[in-house]
Amino acid sequence: MFETIMPSTLDEALEYMHKKTYSPLAGGTDLMIRARNWQGSTRHFKGDVLLISHLDSLKRIWVDEEAYHMGALVTQAQAASSKVLPNYFKAVVSQMATPAIRNAATLGGNIVNAASVADLLPPLYLADARLVLRSLNETREISIQEFIVKKYTTSRRPDELLTEIILPKIKCDTFVYEKMGQRRASILSKVSFLAVRTQTDVRVAIGALNDTVIRSRAMEHKIAKGVPFDEIIQGYEALYESHDDKRSTKSYKETVATNLLKNWLEVNHFEKGID
Amino acid sequence: MKITDSVERIDSRAKIRGMAKYIEDKVYPEMLYAKTLRSDHARARINQIKYPECPQGIYVIDSKDVILNNEVSMIDTAMPVFSNETIYYAGEPIALIVGSDKDAVLRYMEGIEIDYILEEDPFFDLDTASKVPSNILTAHTIEKGNLNTIEYDFVLEETFRTPYQEQLYMEKQGMIGRFEEGVIIVEGSMQCPYYILNALKHMTGWNEDRLRVIQATTGGAFGGKEEYPSLLACQVATAAYKLKKPVQLILDRREDIAFSTKRHPARIYVKSYVKNQKIQGMEMEILLDAGGYLGLSDVVLQRALLTMTGAYKVDHLRIEGKTVRTNNVFTGAFRGFGAPQSLYALELHMTHLANRLNLDPMTFRENHFVVEGDPTSTEGIFHEHIPLHELSDKCRKLAEANMASEKKQKWVGYGVAVVPHGGGFTGDGEAAHIKAVVHLRKEADGMVTILVSNVEMGQGAITALSKIVASALEIPISRVKYEIPDTSKVPDSGPTVASRTTMVVGALLYRAALDLKPHLQELGTYTAVESYKKPDYVVWDQETFKGNAYLAYSWVALIARVEVNPLTYEVKCTHIWSCYDVGRPIDEQMSEGQAHGGMIQGLGYALMEHMTSKGGFIEQFAFSSYPIPTPMDIPEMTVEWVINPYEDGPFGAKAVGELTLVGVAPAISAAIEDAIGHETFTIPVTPEIIERTLSVWKNSN
Numbered sequence: 023m024f025e026t027i028m029p030s031t032l033d034e035a036l037e038y039m040h041k042k043t044y045s046p047l048a049g050g051t052d053l054m055i056r057a058r059n060w061q062g063s064t065r066h067f068k069g070d071v072l073l074i075s076h077l078d079s080l081k082r083i084w085v086d087e088e089a090y091h092m093g094a095l096v097t098q099a100q101a102a103s104s105k106v107l108p109n110y111f112k113a114v115v116s117q118m119a120t121p122a123i124r125n126a127a128t129l130g131g132n133i134v135n136a137a138s139v140a141d142l143l144p145p146l147y148l149a150d151a152r153l154v155l156r157s158l159n160e161t162r163e164i165s166i167q168e169f170i171v172k173k174y175t176t177s178r179r180p181d182e183l184l185t186e187i188i189l190p191k192i193k194c195d196t197f198v199y200e201k202m203g204q205r206r207a208s209i210l211s212k213v214s215f216l217a218v219r220t221q222t223d224v225r226v227a228i229g230a231l232n233d234t235v236i237r238s239r240a241m242e243h244k245i246a247k248g249v250p251f252d253e254i255i256q257g258y259e260a261l262y263e264s265h266d267d268k269r270s271t272k273s274y275k276e277t278v279a280t281n282l283l284k285n286w287l288e289v290n291h292f293e294k295g296i297d
Numbered sequence: 298m299k300i301t302d303s304v305e306r307i308d309s310r311a312k313i314r315g316m317a318k319y320i321e322d323k324v325y326p327e328m329l330y331a332k333t334l335r336s337d338h339a340r341a342r343i344n345q346i347k348y349p350e351c352p353q354g355i356y357v358i359d360s361k362d363v364i365l366n367n368e369v370s371m372i373d374t375a376m377p378v379f380s381n382e383t384i385y386y387a388g389e390p391i392a393l394i395v396g397s398d399k400d401a402v403l404r405y406m407e408g409i410e411i412d413y414i415l416e417e418d419p420f421f422d423l424d425t426a427s428k429v430p431s432n433i434l435t436a437h438t439i440e441k442g443n444l445n446t447i448e449y450d451f452v453l454e455e456t457f458r459t460p461y462q463e464q465l466y467m468e469k470q471g472m473i474g475r476f477e478e479g480v481i482i483v484e485g486s487m488q489c490p491y492y493i494l495n496a497l498k499h500m501t502g503w504n505e506d507r508l509r510v511i512q513a514t515t516g517g518a519f520g521g522k523e524e525y526p527s528l529l530a531c532q533v534a535t536a537a538y539k540l541k542k543p544v545q546l547i548l549d550r551r552e553d554i555a556f557s558t559k560r561h562p563a564r565i566y567v568k569s570y571v572k573n574q575k576i577q578g579m580e581m582e583i584l585l586d587a588g589g590y591l592g593l594s595d596v597v598l599q600r601a602l603l604t605m606t607g608a609y610k611v612d613h614l615r616i617e618g619k620t621v622r623t624n625n626v627f628t629g630a631f632r633g634f635g636a637p638q639s640l641y642a643l644e645l646h647m648t649h650l651a652n653r654l655n656l657d658p659m660t661f662r663e664n665h666f667v668v669e670g671d672p673t674s675t676e677g678i679f680h681e682h683i684p685l686h687e688l689s690d691k692c693r694k695l696a697e698a699n700m701a702s703e704k705k706q707k708w709v710g711y712g713v714a715v716v717p718h719g720g721g722f723t724g725d726g727e728a729a730h731i732k733a734v735v736h737l738r739k740e741a742d743g744m745v746t747i748l749v750s751n752v753e754m755g756q757g758a759i760t761a762l763s764k765i766v767a768s769a770l771e772i773p774i775s776r777v778k779y780e781i782p783d784t785s786k787v788p789d790s791g792p793t794v795a796s797r798t799t800m801v802v803g804a805l806l807y808r809a810a811l812d813l814k815p816h817l818q819e820l821g822t823y824t825a826v827e828s829y830k831k832p833d834y835v836v837w838d839q840e841t842f843k844g845n846a847y848l849a850y851s852w853v854a855l856i857a858r859v860e861v862n863p864l865t866y867e868v869k870c871t872h873i874w875s876c877y878d879v880g881r882p883i884d885e886q887m888s889e890g891q892a893h894g895g896m897i898q899g900l901g902y903a904l905m906e907h908m909t910s911k912g913g914f915i916e917q918f919a920f921s922s923y924p925i926p927t928p929m930d931i932p933e934m935t936v937e938w939v940i941n942p943y944e945d946g947p948f949g950a951k952a953v954g955e956l957t958l959v960g961v962a963p964a965i966s967a968a969i970e971d972a973i974g975h976e977t978f979t980i981p982v983t984p985e986i987i988e989r990t991l992s993v994w995k996n997s998n
Binding site: 059060062064200203207208210269270273278281 | 929989
């Protein structure tokens with residue numbers, strides 16, 4: 023059996039987490055499924071559960087000069103309908119799951135889950151997002167790359183709670199986002215492609231292909247410099263580490279990632295560079 | 298009322314409001330919950346099962362508890378209620394673990410140890426399995442004319458493959474067994490109450506005085522609740538009899554997808570001999586993966602074979618078919634029943650032939666359409682008007698408005714299919730085996746009650762049958778009641794399968810209504826009884842497969858339009874135009890609903906419902922891994938009718954339900970081929986298949 027705790031404030035939650043390891047449960051759209059059991063029997067949670075979805079202090083979205091700030095308990099629906107968040111970010115969130123799941127699922131949940139197919143990770147990698155982790159005695163801020171160690175593994179300590187996502191403001195004149203799934207909605211990504219450009223910069227993130235998001239600042243600089251497309255494509259292809267799975271094939275995922283990259287390079291006429 | 302009046306679905310209000318009680322909603326005093334103990338291996342012998350000592354309130358029900366025969370009767374009796382020795386597929390039921398506390402049941406199950414002996418190699422691959430003679434469960438050959446004497450310009454031979462398809466009814470499989478006053482009562486989600494009654498009779502050796510089967514509200518079935526519920530019914534009946542308490546068995550969703558019947562994977566070989574742009578003769582072979590037990594697979598095979606020439610006249614034929622035993626999950630009934638496999642292969646082959654001949658695919662088909670008076674593939678005679686040219690003309694006109702407005706562009710394609718579906722049981726099955734009986738009773742209060750064993754499973758049976766009765770009696774539909782099928786109350790009007798409910802059972806009720814009509818004004822009650830009588834035109838020899846394979850055929854012409862994304866190879870089916878001959882639709886709105894549902898289920902089969910087996914276990918056993926179409930995937934659908942009343946159908950109605958699915962996959966596949974410029978030989982045509990097809994072509998050039 024497992025214990026279920028419902029703290030009334032964030033501080034109280036952190037006190038509980040200081041004493042013992044809990045699974046923080048917010049929207050529950052992933053954890054409840056993973057804890058599935060014969061319908062009508064007790065859910066099969068592996069440890070004790072800390073219910074946090076009611077902690078209003080973590081449900082805010084605000085903006086300052088440098089960045090967009092999102093509480094970890096902001097729901098996907100809330101983010102998708104936000105008037106302040108950037109369009110490339112909202113385009114990603116609004117294609118996740120289904121309307122009902124987006125109403126419950128939180129941004130923080132998708133990030134700490136750290137699945138290779140987590141759709142929020144590509145925009146966070148793309149914008150060099152930072153995450154705020156709080157424990158009873160410490161608040162620390164780390165980059166998304168430092169946070170995601172590998173598939174399903176993060177650098178969050180058991181006594182820490184992800185409280186805030188900081189999405190730096192990047193210039194974004196145009197963007198493309200393509201998400202490939204087995205159907206057009208309510209489906210996990212087989213591969214996703216997100217790219218933004220401005221007069222002076224380009225950024226590319228490829229999701230779901232490898233265990234973690236593909237993002238290379240070095241390659242982005244080459245694109246900006248007008249390096250020949252073949253070299254760019256070879257550079258990205260050298261980063262591919264996908265494999266066949268029950269949803270798709272290595273060949274498909276890698277071919278499509280390259281197709282989308284190549285098409286984006288061509289339609290933006292990056293052969294001339296942008297510097 | 299008149300048959301042409303539009304009515305509200307009789308069952309819809311209770312379902313929409315959440316008032317309908319499904320089997321999972323039912324609670325009886327002292328009811329216990331059962332969980333199935335399943336085999337971990339696909340092919341094994343059970344040496345020993347070590348059950349821990351049962352704590353109070355936990356019970357093990359297995360083969361030793363079966364009253365008489367540890368056999369599930371579904372045509373043959375090879376399948377055990379509980380396996381006690383040989384395991385033929387992964388997940389085969391061994392026992393029920395029963396208790397009032399589900400957590401305690403699960404804790405107990407963790408302690409069970411099964412010692413298996415793995416002495417024989419299992420068969421998972423259809424091709425490999427089919428080469429071993431002992432795996433061939435049944436085989437049939439249909440021959441007509443003489444292929445040796447025909448002349449031809451060229452030959453086209455192709456092999457197609459079709460995958461599993463899961464019914465994915467919204468309500469999972471479920472049964473409750475009770476033992477009350479010496480009677481075993483089984484209640485649950487089902488299509489065929491009398492199939493279950495017969496299975497219980499065989500298992501117990503009892504007669505129907507001590508056995509009773511009741512249908513609970515059934516949330517979808519599509520064939521998945523044709524034969525499989527007989528297994529579950531035998532299990533809960535055994536448990537309820539032993540424990541003398543109600544026992545509920547509800548499969549979890551993942552358990553249901555992984556271990557209940559699904560559509561047969563098939564390999565279909567088609568070879569055509571062509572001269573002067575006409576098919577002179579055809580050879581075909583179809584192999585079906587039956588899984589661990591035959592079940593209904595041979596009947597599925599027969600329909601696959603008997604429909605193999607589709608809408609076309611072919612004078613010289615040889616069609617072979619086999620059901621092959623593998624150690625995969627056992628396969629069974631699913632809307633279309635063998636026809637989706639054979640007609641996918643035939644229709645795509647017709648498109649490939651038209652391409653070779655540089656002919657429009659619809660025109661090439663039209664040149665081969667059967668007409669009234671033509672011989673069938675089994676040397677029967679098409680005895681009715683066949684409006685195939687009207688259907689193809691009308692369908693083409695519907696689509697042409699769209700096609701004319703766009704120039705031929707790369708990555709956009711159109712595909713056609715024209716298919717039949719025979720209504721009711723194959724051959725003389727209705728008269729020889731089913732022998733349907735219906736009752737129609739005028740009650741003392743003036744209401745009229747329909748008493749049949751055909752169930753409402755979401756398809757609209759109650760509304761269709763009530764409409765037929767009310768229209769025949771010329772009374773308001775509100776005066777017609779439908780008795781929930783309960784074998785202690787309703788006669789055996791046969792199973793709710795084979796698109797027969799409206800066409801066959803509805804016709805019996807129509808005749809019963811004409812008998813009842815003069816008695817409507819009398820006091821007291823009056824019951825009209827009608828039994829199935831074989832029409833004179835049905836001549837059938839089940840030994841030789843000669844004669845009229847079906848009572849009457851329904852027909853459809855389809856055109857699908859797709860757009861393929863050249864970068865991601867994703868397919869968007871944008872529009873399906875369809876034109877049907879279902880005799881006369883009993884209710885246009887309901888028939889349109891059937892057409893829409895069939896097109897969507899067919900679209901899933903064509904594009905995305907990828908299901909594979911690994912080591913005998915279904916790999917995609919969750920909603921997240923087995924994708925069916927969402928509203929975002931549904932194309933625009935145009936539905937039109939050609940009214941062609943069938944003389945023996947109620948108000949001229951013929952089969953509807955299955956027809957709407959069978960032609961969709963080949964039409965969409967052909968549209969994709971048109972868009973990408975390459976042939977395909979398997980479904981679902983996923984983006985991965987398109988990527989591979991294009992890359993193979995690219996590498997070979």
